[in-house]
Amino acid sequence: MSDKKFDLSERLEDFAAQIILLYDKKPMSYAGDYLTKQLIRSSCSSALNYGEVLGAGTDKDKINKLRICLKELRESLRNLNIQTKAKLFSEDNLKDLKDGNDQLIRIIVTRIKNIN
Incomplete structure (x- = not known):
């Protein structure tokens, strides 16, 4: 079980899934609907882009994909x-x-700093 704690792919997927589960019911306000949809997109994007990191061929490509993950995670935090x-x-x-x-x-x- 401790291996899962340190599996970044799994943690990113779990984070996205927790967001989806939290917002399972449609928000009642325009703002809630807007922010919910954007948060689901950004949280899922971080997990999906990390999958791209795992398949990246060069360090430069890995860094670029990690930066996208980072951007999406920061967007998720701002949204929350x-x-x-x-x-x-x-x-x-x-x-x-x-x-x-x-x-x-x-x-x-x-991870980004360790590649540089």
């Missing part, structure tokens, strides 16, 4: 912050997702 500030969700409801999101950002940044 906006939803908290707009009181679409409480901080308690999103705390674990935000923490996980932040950890993933730190891991990706470290």
